[in-house]
Amino acid sequence: xxxxxxxxxxxxxxxxxxxxxxxxxxxxxxxxxxxxxxxxxxxxxxxxxxxxxxxxxxxxxxxxxxxxxxxxxxxxxxxxxxxxxxxxxxxxxxxxxxxxxxxxxxxxxxxxxxxxxxxxxxxxxxxxxxxxxxxxxxxxxxxxxxxxxxxxxxxxxxxxxxxxxxxxxxxxxxxxxxxxxxxxxxxxxxxxxxxxxxxxxxxxxxxxxxxxxxxxxxxx
Ligand SMILES: NC(=O)c1ccc[n+]([C@@H]2O[C@H](COP(=O)([O-])OP(=O)(O)OC[C@H]3O[C@@H](n4cnc5c(N)ncnc54)[C@H](OP(=O)(O)O)[C@@H]3O)[C@@H](O)[C@H]2O)c1
Numbered sequence: 701x702x703x704x705x706x707x708x709x710x711x712x713x714x715x716x717x718x719x720x721x722x723x724x725x726x727x728x729x730x731x732x733x734x735x736x737x738x739x740x741x742x743x744x745x746x747x748x749x750x751x752x753x754x755x756x757x758x759x760x761x762x763x764x765x766x767x768x769x770x771x772x773x774x775x776x777x778x779x780x781x782x783x784x785x786x787x788x789x790x791x792x793x794x795x796x797x798x799x800x801x802x803x804x805x806x807x808x809x810x811x812x813x814x815x816x817x818x819x820x821x822x823x824x825x826x827x828x829x830x831x832x833x834x835x836x837x838x839x840x841x842x843x844x845x846x847x848x849x850x851x852x853x854x855x856x857x858x859x860x861x862x863x864x865x866x867x868x869x870x871x872x873x874x875x876x877x878x879x880x881x882x883x884x885x886x887x888x889x890x891x892x893x894x895x896x897x898x899x900x901x902x903x904x905x906x907x908x909x910x911x912x913x914x915x916x917x918x919x920x
Contacts, residue, residue, distance in 0.1 A: 701726070701765055701766040702725075702726040702767050702768070702806065703715050703728065703768040704771040705729075705771030706727030706741070707731060708733075708877070709879060709888065710875055710888060710892060711770040711771065712733075713889060713891070715737075716739070717889075719735070719738050720737060725737070725738070725740065726741075727739045728742045728755065728771075730743065730744060746771045746802070749801055752805050755802075755805065756805030761812075762809055762812075763812035763814075765815040765816070765817070766815050766817045767806055767810055767819070768818075768819045768899070769803075769819065769820045770821045771798065772794060772821065773790075773791055774791075774879055775787055775839065775842050776788075776838075777842075779840070783840050788840070788844075792848065795845035795848075796852060799852060800852050810863075811864075815902075817865070817867075817899055818860070819895070820853050821870055821895075822850055822869040822870060823842070823846040823871055824871045824912070827847070827850070827910070853869040857907040857908030858908070864904060866904050867907055868907070868911065869909070869911070869918075870895055871913065872886070872894075873886035873914070874886055875888055875891045891913045894912075894915070898915065
């Protein structure tokens, strides 16, 4: 399996969990990272299309059973008054465009894999139906980027159906990581366990769906 943003947080936990389960894991990091388990690292800055293309070239001919688009940033949370155009576009580049470019760059690798699953780590914050039900954070860029990522999931599901690749949008919960903060109510290990279970059992019946780490379906 290949996962982006493996240096810390949920990405690191998932990489470690898959490795402990005996998988060959390619953990993509933009800086330096060392792991205890058997994890091969690749350099990848998902905000750089050239870096994504280079990863695709480096992995040519390598079968990838599962691709997890996990790397993400929160961006400004100050609401409309502090919204900055360049920063907004950077959040979109990392959270929305990069998963699309990675799906394209690694499509043949995933076709050659056994599971044929691409999991986009999205967020309930990007759900038009549920995202603002229980909080009113001023994170315009983040919410827009995850809503757009959800459409990317649906479009990829349509395009990759012929290849038998299932595409999922997954909500990891409010997770205790640097992004989630100390008040978050889901331990990172619990989220990773739940996400792995969802990914491992995913098939074409699930393609184009939006699910939470605990199995619940989330409305778009
Ligand atoms: N935590 C939550 O409550 C929560 C809730 C809903 C959804 N999510 C989603 O879950 C995913 C993981 O979040 P997290 O909580 O683990 O966040 P985190 O602790 O802030 O970790 C973010 C990861 O993304 C990587 N990353 C950021 N920009 C990158 C770039 N340009 N290129 C490559 N890697 C980059 C970071 O690498 P560096 O170490 O190099 O910065 C880091 O590994 C994200 O997609 C996030 O939106 C999280």
